[in-house]
Amino acid sequence: MTTPDLETMHDLAPVVNALPGEPVPYYLASGEGLRYEIGGQLWTVIARGSDTGGLFDAAFVLGPRGSEAPFHSLPAHQHSYYVFEGCVQFWLPGQSRVLVPGDSLHVPPGTPVAYRMLGHMSRLLFFSASSGALDALVGSRETVERHVYTPAEASAALLPGTRKHDLPRVDARDAGDVWDDTLPDGEEAYFLRSRTGDLRGWPDAHNAYSARGRNTGGRYFSVSTLAAPQPYIIRHFHRLHTENFLCLSGRVWLWVNGEELLLTPGDFLHAPAGTVHSFAIAAHNTQMLGLLTSDVFEPFFDATGVPTDDFVHTEGLIDPSVMMGGVQANPDLDLVVVGGPPQRVRARGL
Numbered sequence: 515m516t517t518p519d520l521e522t523m524h525d526l527a528p529v530v531n532a533l534p535g536e537p538v539p540y541y542l543a544s545g546e547g548l549r550y551e552i553g554g555q556l557w558t559v560i561a562r563g564s565d566t567g568g569l570f571d572a573a574f575v576l577g578p579r580g581s582e583a584p585f586h587s588l589p590a591h592q593h594s595y596y597v598f599e600g601c602v603q604f605w606l607p608g609q610s611r612v613l614v615p616g617d618s619l620h621v622p623p624g625t626p627v628a629y630r631m632l633g634h635m636s637r638l639l640f641f642s643a644s645s646g647a648l649d650a651l652v653g654s655r656e657t658v659e660r661h662v663y664t665p666a667e668a669s670a671a672l673l674p675g676t677r678k679h680d681l682p683r684v685d686a687r688d689a690g691d692v693w694d695d696t697l698p699d700g701e702e703a704y705f706l707r708s709r710t711g712d713l714r715g716w717p718d719a720h721n722a723y724s725a726r727g728r729n730t731g732g733r734y735f736s737v738s739t740l741a742a743p744q745p746y747i748i749r750h751f752h753r754l755h756t757e758n759f760l761c762l763s764g765r766v767w768l769w770v771n772g773e774e775l776l777l778t779p780g781d782f783l784h785a786p787a788g789t790v791h792s793f794a795i796a797a798h799n800t801q802m803l804g805l806l807t808s809d810v811f812e813p814f815f816d817a818t819g820v821p822t823d824d825f826v827h828t829e830g831l832i833d834p835s836v837m838m839g840g841v842q843a844n845p846d847l848d849l850v851v852v853g854g855p856p857q858r859v860r861a862r863g864l
Contacts, residue, residue, distance in 0.1 A: 544780025553671025600636025616708025727809025764800025
């Protein structure tokens, strides 16, 4: 597998609604990808090592009430689960939480985890780095054409290639409403509630780190952004890291090597190093999840934002010059500006 050089990457139009099989820009609308059914759960693979240069793989997991996975672990992979829809109970050894949309769980290599869907059409994002956690799934099963699980009795499902553990579960009634709102100091399993973590304010936007490099062994970090409508930012690319955008709610316009793409909830955009890109927010209170590999770009949000104890943005509170001042004061950030903001061309009325 050959990764295109930076200059070549600048000119590649994004692949649309297909996994490219090589590390180039691509977009998947919600529900698109390679789909597999395991024990009544539909796994939709949206990234493999062949698509990401070995950096990570990812899948959406859709299931009915009662579907579950017993205790299992991935010996060599840091991974995270983000609840997109519905309600899901997770277990770590000796503890449990009921998670709802926006909540997440972060698991180091070798740590056992289990889950159960508590609502019909519950949906998780599974993200694992480096790649390889989904290889056994992709290599052992035929894909399915449907975009929803088979309406049948829920059963236990185990991702192929994982190690099963026979551990007792904490009683479901003991999950409790524990408010997990801080990031640990190192690599350990932790739950995190929506819009908590390390918080930074931007002009008309609010960023919440849900995982830092210190939590993932430097493999990736993640940021959830809540924002008001705003135009495209400057056109830029990165030399050393890959950026991945997932729309959680609202609408996000992505300008990718000259092409405009609209992201609505569940849509995914992969922008490898060298991809010239920009984004614009097109709906009030839009929420976007950024997953960036490796963690080299993590200081950007600290340098360009303002520490805050608030959990939402205040419209008009922060001077826009704060963000650009942070960029100019930190020339060692992995950010190469190539021009001003692009102009909206498609669906300008939205």
